[in-house]
Every structure is written in structure tokens, then in C-alpha cells.
Amino acid sequence: MTGRQLAALAALLLLPCLPARSLAARGQSLSVSAGLATAYDDNFLQYSDLQLATFALGTHPLRYAVESTDDGLFTPDLSLTWQLDEGGGRRHALRLHWDGDFHARNATADHHATGVRWTESFASGRRLTAGWYRLNNYYLRQLRDEDLPSALGDQRYQRAQFDLDIYSAGWRQRLGQSMHADLGWQFEKREYVPAFSERTSGTHQGDLHLDWDRLPHRGDVEVRIAWRQSDAKGTDGDEVGGVRDDDDVSYHGPEAGISGRMEFHRDRRWRFGGDLGWELGKRAFDSPLTTTDPYHYGRHDTMNAVEAGLRLAYRRRWTARAYYRVENNTAKLGAIAPPTSDSGSYHENRFGLELGWSGLVWHQAAATADEGSD
Secondary structure, eight states: OOHHHHHHHHHHHHGGGSOOOOOOSSEEEEEEEEEEEEEEESOTTOOOHHHHHHHHHTSOGGGOOOSOSSEEEEEEEEEEEEEEEEETTEEEEEEEEEEEEEESSOGGGOEEEEEEEEEEEOGGGOEEEEEEEEEEEEEEEEEEOTTSOGGGGGGGEEEEEEEEEEEEEEEEEEOSSSEEEEEEEEEEEEEEOGGGGGGOEEEEEEEEEEEEEEEGGGEEEEEEEEEEEEEEOOOOSOOBTTBOOSOOOOEEEEEEEEEEEEEEEEOSSEEEEEEEEEEEEEEEEOOOOTTTOTTTTTOEEEEEEEEEEEEEEETTTEEEEEEEEEEEEEEEOOTTSOTTOOTTOEEEEEEEEEEEEEEEEEEEOOOOTTTTOO
16 A cells, blocks of 8 residues: 555544534534445456456457456545535535545556535525536556557557546426435546547536435435437547548437435434445447447447445444445447457446545534624
8 A cells, every 4th residue: 555545544544533513503614524445346447358358368468557357446535515504595515525546456547536516505405516526547448559550569559548527517406395306417528648639528418316305214216317428539630631540439328327225224323224226328429430440430338237235324424335336338339340349348346345434523603693793
């Protein structure tokens, strides 16, 4: 474990020593939440079956820059939230967040992210949010750089990574006593390293969440539908005679999902519950290159994922969740792709444990009428 990881772990372990008090109805407050999670992932770079077999054989080592295709993950996170409560449902909140993703055997894939979110809350459960999220140096995998001479063979495989910025906005509206709706939009900007600048893209996403949050046994059911439209650069500027010769990873398609949570037991200190969710995503790739982009022209992907978890909470400050997730992506390539290729298809299993703590570390009550006068 690196010095940076040790420092982050020490800071998170000391957070519970800070004083925690119950939140007053009005005034300013500062709260902290921290998490420590560990997981095992059997295909963390989402390689296809053929790619996994090639790695296991060791016949093309230059195509990979990892020690293993499975790994243990360590993911700490830390959030700081300032809130001004004016009463009557009117609140202002600013949240700062940091999270890291560290690998036990493959440090080359480590990354971290930061984010900020502003929330304006109104009466009757209405809420407006705006946020920004930044992820640095996300490692995708080794990809073949088509601009390098073919005589180099597997030495053409270079590190593909990108920086990601996400700008988001959302609105929440209650629909009756037991339901609310969230309408959201976000724009994702991926900036790839120069060797794969043709993959640099901008992606728009619009989504709608319908949440039934007052069901029996403190149950909650959420349905989500979304649409994604990604426009990739599709060229690195070296085309000859205006003829494009680089991969175009532009795509469009819907996403959907349904998830549910239920509490099985509750007493004065403990709460025990579970959750179950299913996700579906479809992508139709928009590459117009009928001869030079065999792995994206005419390609259609379908992703299915199921996740189940058990959650234990103590005094509303400490939480623990154990989960299992299975994700499967099937890529149907176009007619110009090699008939034996399974590029884009993958199967991934992950199971892990998440620990969390949250508490109020500072509060200033709102001034009363008497305090505000001489």
C-alpha cells in the first residue's frame, strides 16, 4: 500500500473520533461522511472471453499491462456537507466529495475522483441540484494504435486512458404522498491521451427516476429510464484526402432499471434490510466507416446487470453492506468484423463489503427574534 493510501486510510479511521450530535431543525451545520469498501472483481477491465484466454496463455504479453485480469479493490471515500436550514423546507447545501479506487495487484489502474454538488430544497419535497465531477487518468486497457507501423506487431498496443468531467443538473418533485420523480440531465466529456484522441467524446444523458418511497416495511421501489447520445471525435487529424481511417466510438441508446429496498428488522439501535436491482443498457454504434472500422460499424451492444445486497445500520451513523453483482455485455458486431471476434462482449462478477460512517461535527442554531434585537 502506498503512502497516499495509508494517509487516506488513517484520516478515515480517525473521523469517528469527531463529536457527533443530532441535527437541529434550523441553522447552519457541517457534517462528514466516510466510507471504506473492499471488493473482489474477476474481470475488472471487462475483457472478452477470447482476450481472457489470450492473457492466460501468455502468447501476446504486450497486449496487456496488468499482472492479472482479476483483482481486489480498495475504495475509500470522504464527503463534507455544509447546510443552511431556513425552516419550512427551505434549505441550501454544498457537498464536497472525494473517492479513490486502488487495486491490490494492478496499481496501473488506480484512479481517484472529486466532485461538488449544490442543492436548493423547497417546501413540499421539491429540490434543485447542480454538480460537477472530475475523474483523472482512468485506465481503459491497452489498445492498438493504428497510426504506428504494422511491422511493430504487438508493440502497437499502447496505454489508453482518459480524463472525465461530468456536469449535471436535476429537479425533484413529489407526486402525492408516497412517490417522487427526479428528472436529470448530464454532460460527460472524455479527453483521451494523444495516441487515441479520436476517442475523445461528449455524451449527453437525460434520465427520469420514479420512486415509491413510503411502502410497507419501509420499502422503496425505484424505476429508471434514460437515453444516452455520445458523439466521438472520430479522427486524429492524419487522414489523407479527407478519408477517415480511425475508430469512431459514437453511439446512442436507452437505459433502464428497477431496484427495490426493504427493511427486515428495526429496533432502537439496529436496522437490517436488503436490496435488489436490475439494469439494462443498449447501444447502437454510429460509425459510418464501412471498411476501416470493423469493430464499431453496425455494432449493437446489450448489457444486463443484477445486484443484490444486505445492509446493517447502527444508530443511523454506522452502516455495513455486503453485495454481489453480475454484469454481462453481449456485442453483436457488423458484417465486416472478423467472424470469430468477440470484441466488446464480457462477463463480470464482483462481490464486496462497504462500511460507512456519518455524523454532524458542527452546528449553529438559527438566531431567535430575541437574540436578533437589542
